[in-house]
Amino acid sequence: MHVPFCAVRCHYCHFSTAAFSGDAVERWFAGIEREADLRAPLADGVAFTSLFFGGGTPSALSSRHFRRLWDLLRARFTLAPDAEVTLEANPESAKDALLAAWREAGVNRLSFGAQSFEPSELRSLGRIHDEARPVEAVALARAHGFERLSLDLMYGYPGHTSAAFARTLARAGELGLEHVSAYCYIPEGVTPQGERALASGGPAVPDEAQAALYEQLSEAMEGMGLACYETSNFCRPDAESRHNLTYWLRRDYLALGPSAHACWRGERWGNRFATADWAAALERGEDPASERERSPEASTSDEIVMLGLRLSSGLRAADYAPSDWASVERRYGAAFAAAQEAGRLESVPGGWRIPRRHRFLADDTIAWLAARARG
């Protein structure tokens, strides 16, 4: 569920966002209602095990708007009783009224965008909160009974140092979190910061430096009792983001809102990126998807390998439909064996994984395998 509104746009962000106004919110609501009507029949008889409010900034919606959105969705889709319901929140917007509304509706997991605890870094990243705010937000969320909290961090941006990262990691470590997502900075040409980084020519931050920060991150996370379960994600035992696992295990998901992407029963589609385009398509009675493709068998197995090998648990037969796994085996079986021979993969019960030391080089092995896949 993509909520495109933000109070302020961060300097590094390239996601689909829109200016916040009463009219814009109403138009978006109308669009969501139309799209939900359009997609609901696809999910007839399905109980969703996870729901994710992402953005943008879902926490930019008022408690009244959030209840309205919630009711709209519940009227059309079924959630499983133990479903994971995550909401991305800006620490700045974590206030009593909102937290209560989220909790009451059934949100059971919050993901706070902190990025850093260094004041100068927060300013240069264009974040609106100060370094103390995430700490308060986490405490307040706990007080409202949220048991599953995640924090987003970023590293490896221009000027980022190991000492500064150590301070951020130490502060994060004090929060007793269940989950941390830490993303290595990618300069995006369409963002102010990305443009600055790219205009300077050459890689803004050397691979060596980013790799060293990743190593530092992995160690700090282990120290906090959080294990890496995907390239950029760390958690306590059994606290994985069920929602993100859906993507990585290539299971079915539906999507609503501008720029949202779905993968549903052998078909992938992505909605129009800009909120106005997406809304206009729905107003004309059209499907808001701008890209759509059936997945042939080969690309399904390529995706399974590409996504599954990001997981620390590895790529395991048990996680997939037998027919999908059979096609993975047929196309990649020989390549897996050769990769093990070359030290690129290690075997796990019922599957394969990328050795820990190569986690930051995963794409090299994934491409190596793809180049050797049959048919």
Add this chain to the structure above:
Amino acid sequence: MSDPRLKNIRNFCIVAHIDHGKSTLADRLLEVTHTLTPQQMKAQVLDDMDLEREKGITIKSHAIAMEWKAKDGVTYELNLIDTPGHVDFTYEVSRALAACEGAILVVDASQGIEAQTLSNYYLAADQKLTIVGALNKIDLPAARPDEIALEIEHYAHVPAEHVARISAKTGFGVPELLEQVIADVPPPSGDPDAPFRALIFDSKFDQYRGVVCLVRVVDGRIRSGEKIRFLSTGAMHEVTEVGKLRLKLDPADELHAGQVGYIVAGIKTVADARVGDTIVADDIAGMEMLPGFRETKSMVFSGLYPIDAEQYEDLKEALARLRLNDASLMYEPETSVALGFGFRVGFLGLLHLEIIQERLRREFMIDLIATTPSVVYHVLQTDGEFLKVDNPCNLPPPQNIEAIEEPMVLAHIVTPTEFLGNILKLCQERRGEHEGMEYIEETRVRIAYKLPLGEIVLDFYDRLKSVSRGYASLDYDIVGYQQSDVIKLDILLNGEMVDALSAIVHRSKAYTYGSSLCEKLKELIPRQMFQVAVQAAIGGKVIARETIGAMRKNVIAKCYGGDISRKRKLLEKQKEGKRRMKQIGTVEVPQEAFLAVLKVDRS
């Protein structure tokens, strides 16, 4: 003395330095003799291969018969034989010249005599051809006809006042030049009533007729239905067609002594109708071979490997097809640990190698990796055995080698004097021995150097052009073998030898060559998951090393929100990159790395 029946025939060729206007003059001759209608006329008709037109070089010999009603009222049969224009094909040129009685020596009136002008002149003089001098491009403002005519007088012994002045481009002076050919070039000798004997000066493969032999009939006559024998092979064939060479093959009842034409006799490949061979009537024994025949000898060898292993059969087929029409192309299967299955291919020279590779790419759509070109070394082993080595991998271990000899050339370079210093330095760097120098005119000099062929096969010509801003010209002849302190240099990637990168180099250059090759490889081999040592070694002793640091990052950090298109695109790109790599041991090596050897500065 010429038989009176042959007195109206003239057989001649045009020789010139590249770009001095040989092909343009040929076009004009065809035009003024009305051999071609204007509609049939296209630029440089005789160079009919795309590559020939592009490179401005004739690769195959061609011949065409023309008729010309001269001022004396007599109609003459003129056979123009167009010769290959590159040092790689010197032997082929010499055979084409042997089919003629005269040669028009074309010299650019502003450039003057160049290296190829002289080498071609010497070839023509060796065949005792009558030289008709012609100054071309006299319409250009930079033309210096009087000075250049004196150069021709001095070097080609044609009196300056007797040198024709023409513009092949506009046609000025061309009819007069033809009159001069008729007046100066003697008619062919030979006896139409003697036993049949003909010289093959070229052969080509025709889809419908099989091999078409281009011949000069020396004695006797030949008709279809008669049986002929090839003296070099002893093979017998029955003639199915004879004729004249016009724009197309023009069948005739017979060919007789003095004439130039073609013979078709059910021959399957051009290798059975070798350039320089003698054809005789089958029923007459004891006929002697015409002088000058030589087995084709490959001077430069290279391994050709398909980039995609599945194209091996295509490559095999393509080489067989090319050989149908190119007897000088030699090849045999070869395997490389690094590159898999391919062929060791022998070429007449570097241009020949380039042409074949280019034709394989263009006409047969085969992507190739070619290993470093190598010359043929003569190796005397300690056990007394003698070996010819054209592939560095086949060089015996040093302790088994008594002596190695390498092929030498005598190179002639003509250059404006201002570049003399640069050129002497270049030749010195290539282990050249200065043999002589003479001034052609005050500002131009001709230098003679004895050089190892191995030092000039790779980039010598390019370097020569670059140090002389394009002004220097080069020509060379193979002059035999000379003992040399050459050694095999190996390249190791993480300790594993890469056979395709081995080279035979002179000991004095091994260190420089090894270091710069290692540097180049470091640039071209991407970082791997582990550190890679790139080493150059002689007989197991490492003499140079570079280290490629381990890859530190190759992962797209963000992969959530369900949009995997970006990751998929990246994977697609990386996958293609991986597919173009050759796996050598544990190291993945991109194709470009195998070309590195061609780019290493050897000076």
